[in-house]
Amino acid sequence: MSEDCSSSEETNTPTTSISQDTFTTETTTITTSAFNIPPETPSSSSSFNTHLAIQSLSSILTTVSPSLLSQDQDPAFYLLHSPDISSQVSSLLRLPDSGAGDNSLCRWFYDTFQSSEPQLQLVVLRFLPIIAGLYLSRVALKKPLAGFEAVLLAIYAHETTSRAGQAMTVNVPDLSHPSIYHESKKPATDNDAADLNLAVISPSLEPHGTVRSTRRARIVGVALELYYSKMSLMPVRSKIDFCEFCKVWSGQDGDEYKDGELQDDKENVEFQDDQGNVGKESVIKEGRIALPWELLQPILRILGHCLLGPNKDKELIGSASAACRSLYSRSLHDINTQAILATRSLLRLSKMALDPKNNVDHTEIPVTDVISL
């Protein structure tokens, strides 16, 4: 990794203060939490940073319209939502050697994330699905990946700092004690907490200066956790990118479960009779990866948002359902019980959501022919 980085040609970020060593030194020194600053207060320095970022990006992209620099609207917002920029960046990212340490786009992502500008960091996170997607799928192909790794490590370090390395835990409630939403005969006791089931959502974080292969899934998983927490701000296209990579990662097309995951044997037999030629040899897919829980859990949370979140975008729901089917199929191949439970529920819920029976509007007034006062 260090070799790739030292050969990095640094032409387009002239004022950056980050030395090349940053790519390889311990990441504990990198940035403090910046997402807590409200994004609505663009200071002069923030717009300066944004303009710098746009300037350096325009030297990387081939066909940036000059209007990019003279945006009337918030430039960072434009950077995040412009379909033109997104498609250019995406296709550059998808080039075969895009993950190398000397890749100028990776360098731009790294510098932009390190700017500590919340709005700019969102722009980097917008492309995380593609970065993480390509990165994990390319590991087994032995391609140069130091550029991707630097971006992922920067995001990981940011999370480590803002969580102060602490684990994220959940107290699974016990209904025998009263809560704000229900009453219980059993009086509340002082040592409530002791009775609850403590669940670790995300274990504590240690600083990592390089991607050790056994920690790779964790580092990407933590980056995805940050992505999840910003999902309501992400453009739909970014989420669709993510769903598409889930299919690649799973290595399964999951089409068998288009009508849900019914286990009725009769239906299976009928299915076979109708099709006649079942058992089409599925094409070996490039990009299947190991899906340990530290990676799968944030993936499933993101998919849950895509499928069941408040933004009902048809295309997104379509690709999220497809991703879900693939991951369900994969969890069966792995006989991974926790994953089977979670993906099966998502699959069932997405099917229920389409059922008109479940979409009765209870806030509608009853229609009567006789209107009385």
Add this chain to the structure above:
Amino acid sequence: MVRSQSADSSEYEDQTPSREVWANGICMKTSEVEAKLDEGNIQEAESSLREGLSLNFEEARALLGRLEYQRGNVEAALHVFDGIDLQVAIQRLQPSFSEKQPSRKGRSRGDSQHAVSQHSASLVLEAIYLKAKSLQKLGRLNDAAHECKRVLDAVEKIFHQGIPDVQVDNRLQDTVRQAVELLPELWKQAGCYHEAMSAYRRALLSQWNLDDDNCSRIQKAFAVFLMHSGVEAGPPSLAAQVDGSYVPKHNLEEAILLLMILVRKFYLGKIVWDPSVLEHLTFALSLCGQTSVLAKELEEIMPGVFHRVDRWNTLALCYSAAGQNKAALNLLRKSLHKHEQPDDLIALLLAAKICSDDSHLAAEGVGYAQRAITNAQGRNEHLKGVAIRMLGLCSGKQATISPSDFERSHLQSEALKLLDAAISLEKNNPDLLFELGMLYAEQRNLNTALRYAKRFIDATGGSLLKGWRLLALILSAQQRFSEAEVVIDAALDETAKWEQGPLHRLKAKLKTSQSLPIDAIETYRYLLALVQAQRKSFGPLRSVSQAGDDRVNEYEVWHGLADLYSRLSHWKDMERDSNALPVARSILSDALKIEPTNRMAWYYLGIIHRVDGRIADAADCFQAASMLEESDPIENFSSIL
């Protein structure tokens, strides 16, 4: 929304002649009024209603608006409602209510006046509510939310201490319930997620006198929103927190709490069963790895809701995910009984997998796996490779306890054949590479094993510790100690400090095997320090990442050291104490039944025979030991699993 609206309005048109309005005991056909509305004469329509039914201005407007709303003319309805001044109406209503509320005893005095005020209040509030609905249908979601909020603010002003169970006009109560349910929905549709959060909390934590269905719908919608909106809700306001009651601190906690309350309401018979609630709860609890809690919830749901086999199978998934494979297998045995659903593929695969981990269950697992292969048909055809793999694993496991050599070698070659067949169906599954590597290594086909171990590391990008360990052990079995050490060092580079334990242990043993006792002792010392530091700093929150195999217990370290020292002293003490010999012999014979390839056991058995004077037996044992020594790893292959 648009579609249903147009469908609705066409429906009304068919029925237009029968529509009528009632007020003050008078009935009036609406056809005439509707005609005026269609011409755009709101005023005229209003005055004909006021005259015909002797109504005041607001009453007439409210009726007209509702009429237009029902006819599907939401824009026109909006015009009509715009004429109503909510503020004035509330101010007029407020005193009469706030005086009334505190005492229920004073009813007789102002009962009729009370009823009249409530009636007007309900009329005005309904009008504003319909205004919000009209705005919603026009896509003006922010405006709609503000109107809807005005309804609730007004209700809170009128009823300072919440809405009492009695004394409230039904229609007013209905409007309140609908507005409470609508407001968060509107904020959500408008993309104002923080407002939606507080609207949900306001709905559930204030006194609106919601009914069970109404309240449950809001609770479910809130739980889903908490889980999937991607917006952190933050803790509820202090006002809502009662002393000593559980206050959720995290979206997921709050969502799980609400979903559990819904499940409980169902089994108390308060609401009808909603299958989506259980799926949401399943998703939430699997995400936090609390499937044993989920199992408890499932067990409390009364029979009849699901088919018993579905329940057993889902419970089995929960128990297995919680590491309670025995309980899971017992449930699967029930559901796979010939009178239940013996052909359920997922249950068969899970049962076979559980059995493949335990040599005493492996024979049973072979049966499940064979049935799984038969049933991997139709749209489940893609699982055939998995079923074959399970059969291979169960056969391989069965071989390890097989009493006869013939059967053992038969089972072993069968297992290899099956795994080879599985890998042709599951070409991209690296787990199979590892399993083949293990199987070949256990049979001491070390060159083939080595090839698979290398392929496994390549396919997983070196991300799994067990791959590195297998490779090092195979090399050590080939007596290529220095190469094994290179592998261990490479693995150490790819591993974070806390997970390095097993690698250091291997390294120490490598040093021992290479007759470098000083280096070995040094490595053990480091390992001991690591284990002790780990014990101190591991709270319960540091979950172990790779299936628990990265922890070395202190006992193992001492054992390794003891082994090292004993090698140095060449077992001189044992040879002297002849009383221990019969005991040792029977222990070693038992050990060899379980693990016939254990070189050290053969070696010690040989020593015992020699001390006892059975020289021929001793020679046989030493010969077995020396043959095995040429293919012995530094620690058992099964230590990886």
